[in-house]
Amino acid sequence: MIAQADLGLLDGFERALINGRLRMVYQPKVSLADGRLRRVEALVRWDDPELGAISPSRFVPMAEKHGLIDDLTQWGLRTTLRQWLNWCEDGLDTCLAFNISALSLDQLDFPDLVERMCRALEVPTDRLVLELTEGATQPLVKLMDTLTRFRIKGIGLAIDDFGVGYSTLMQLRQLPFTELKIDRFFIEDAPMSKDSTLIVKSIIDLAHGLGLTVTGEGIETEEQLKLLRELGCDVAQGYFVARPLEPEKLKDWIVEWRERWETLINEEPELLVRARRQM
Ligand code: C2E
Numbered sequence: 578m579i580a581q582a583d584l585g586l587l588d589g590f591e592r593a594l595i596n597g598r599l600r601m602v603y604q605p606k607v608s609l610a611d612g613r614l615r616r617v618e619a620l621v622r623w624d625d626p627e628l629g630a631i632s633p634s635r636f637v638p639m640a641e642k643h644g645l646i647d648d649l650t651q652w653g654l655r656t657t658l659r660q661w662l663n664w665c666e667d668g669l670d671t672c673l674a675f676n677i678s679a680l681s682l683d684q685l686d687f688p689d690l691v692e693r694m695c696r697a698l699e700v701p702t703d704r705l706v707l708e709l710t711e712g713a714t715q716p717l718v719k720l721m722d723t724l725t726r727f728r729i730k731g732i733g734l735a736i737d738d739f740g741v742g743y744s745t746l747m748q749l750r751q752l753p754f755t756e757l758k759i760d761r762f763f764i765e766d767a768p769m770s771k772d773s774t775l776i777v778k779s780i781i782d783l784a785h786g787l788g789l790t791v792t793g794e795g796i797e798t799e800e801q802l803k804l805l806r807e808l809g810c811d812v813a814q815g816y817f818v819a820r821p822l823e824p825e826k827l828k829d830w831i832v833e834w835r836e837r838w839e840t841l842i843n844e845e846p847e848l849l850v851r852a853r854r855q856m
């Protein structure tokens with residue numbers, strides 16, 4: 578039985594999806610070696626005229642439960658790929674990260690669909706990374722075939738929110754991921770907690786050993802950013818770097834961030850030398 582309030586929300590969401598009232602915002606992810614923009618993560622937004630802003634953490638699981646997730650994924654991906662073209666025309670070539678539900682991976686032809694969408698808009702598949710969170714009911718290892726198909730097509734795969742789900746180290750080794758995102762739960766108290774720092778460091782070293790790029794999620798302070806740099810993390814994402822942005826704000830943010838990065842780095846002379854060596 579679905580509660581009356583949920584029914585209203587579901588109905589509102591379905592109407593927003595059909596009537597083009599959802600939108601995408603884009604959160605930058607930057608290299609911790611040189612501060613450059615590595616890619617942007619597309620995040621869906623729904624502002625209901627009556628209910629206000631509703632978090633995707635509420636409506637994405639609902640879309641999954643009520644058979645609307647494929648429509649949401651296709652709309653979101655098409656919107657994001659089109660946005661990539663707009664940025665390109667504006668002289669801005671970046672890579673994209675897009676969240677997909679593990680449910681969509683049940684269909685073996687899903688990778689073909691994603692590839693067709695990229696081709697139709699002439700977006701090279703190697704510009705796209707799909708971010709996947711493991712659902713409790715769906716061990717990722719079951720989805721090996723579909724994941725491998727994505728990799729064959731040149732599409733990257735990131736394991737999202739790593740450390741708080743059900744993913745085991747064995748699965749990490751078996752599955753064809755290219756990137757690991759450390760959940761913000763660990764990042765949050767890493768500067769204050771030796772244990773969290775140790776966990777973050779171990780995840781980074783392990784991921785590097787397996788050939789994966791590592792992103793720290795939810796970086797909200799300068800301290801966290803600097804610690805992750807010291808620990809050898811590759812990519813930073815979080816409010817300290819940038820909040821999710823409206824697409825037309827990305828260009829200005831790049832200029833602004835470049836200046837902030839220079840200031841941050843100039844405060845750490847020996848790290849600057851190391852960063853320059855890596856450039
Ligand atoms: P996620 O993929 O792990 O995305 C990161 C979430 O953390 C985003 O929340 C982002 O706004 C938030 N965030 C980023 N930096 C910080 C920070 O420094 N501090 C804090 N406290 N939060 C930060 P958002 O946009 O509310 O999305 C929540 C989740 O909903 C996402 O988690 C993702 O799992 C899902 N989601 C969002 N957009 C989509 C989509 O288009 N499709 C699918 N299937 N899922 C989506």
Ligand code: MG
Binds near residue numbers: 618737
């Ligand atoms: Mg994500």
Ligand code: MG
Binds near residue numbers: 737758760794
């Ligand atoms: Mg995440």
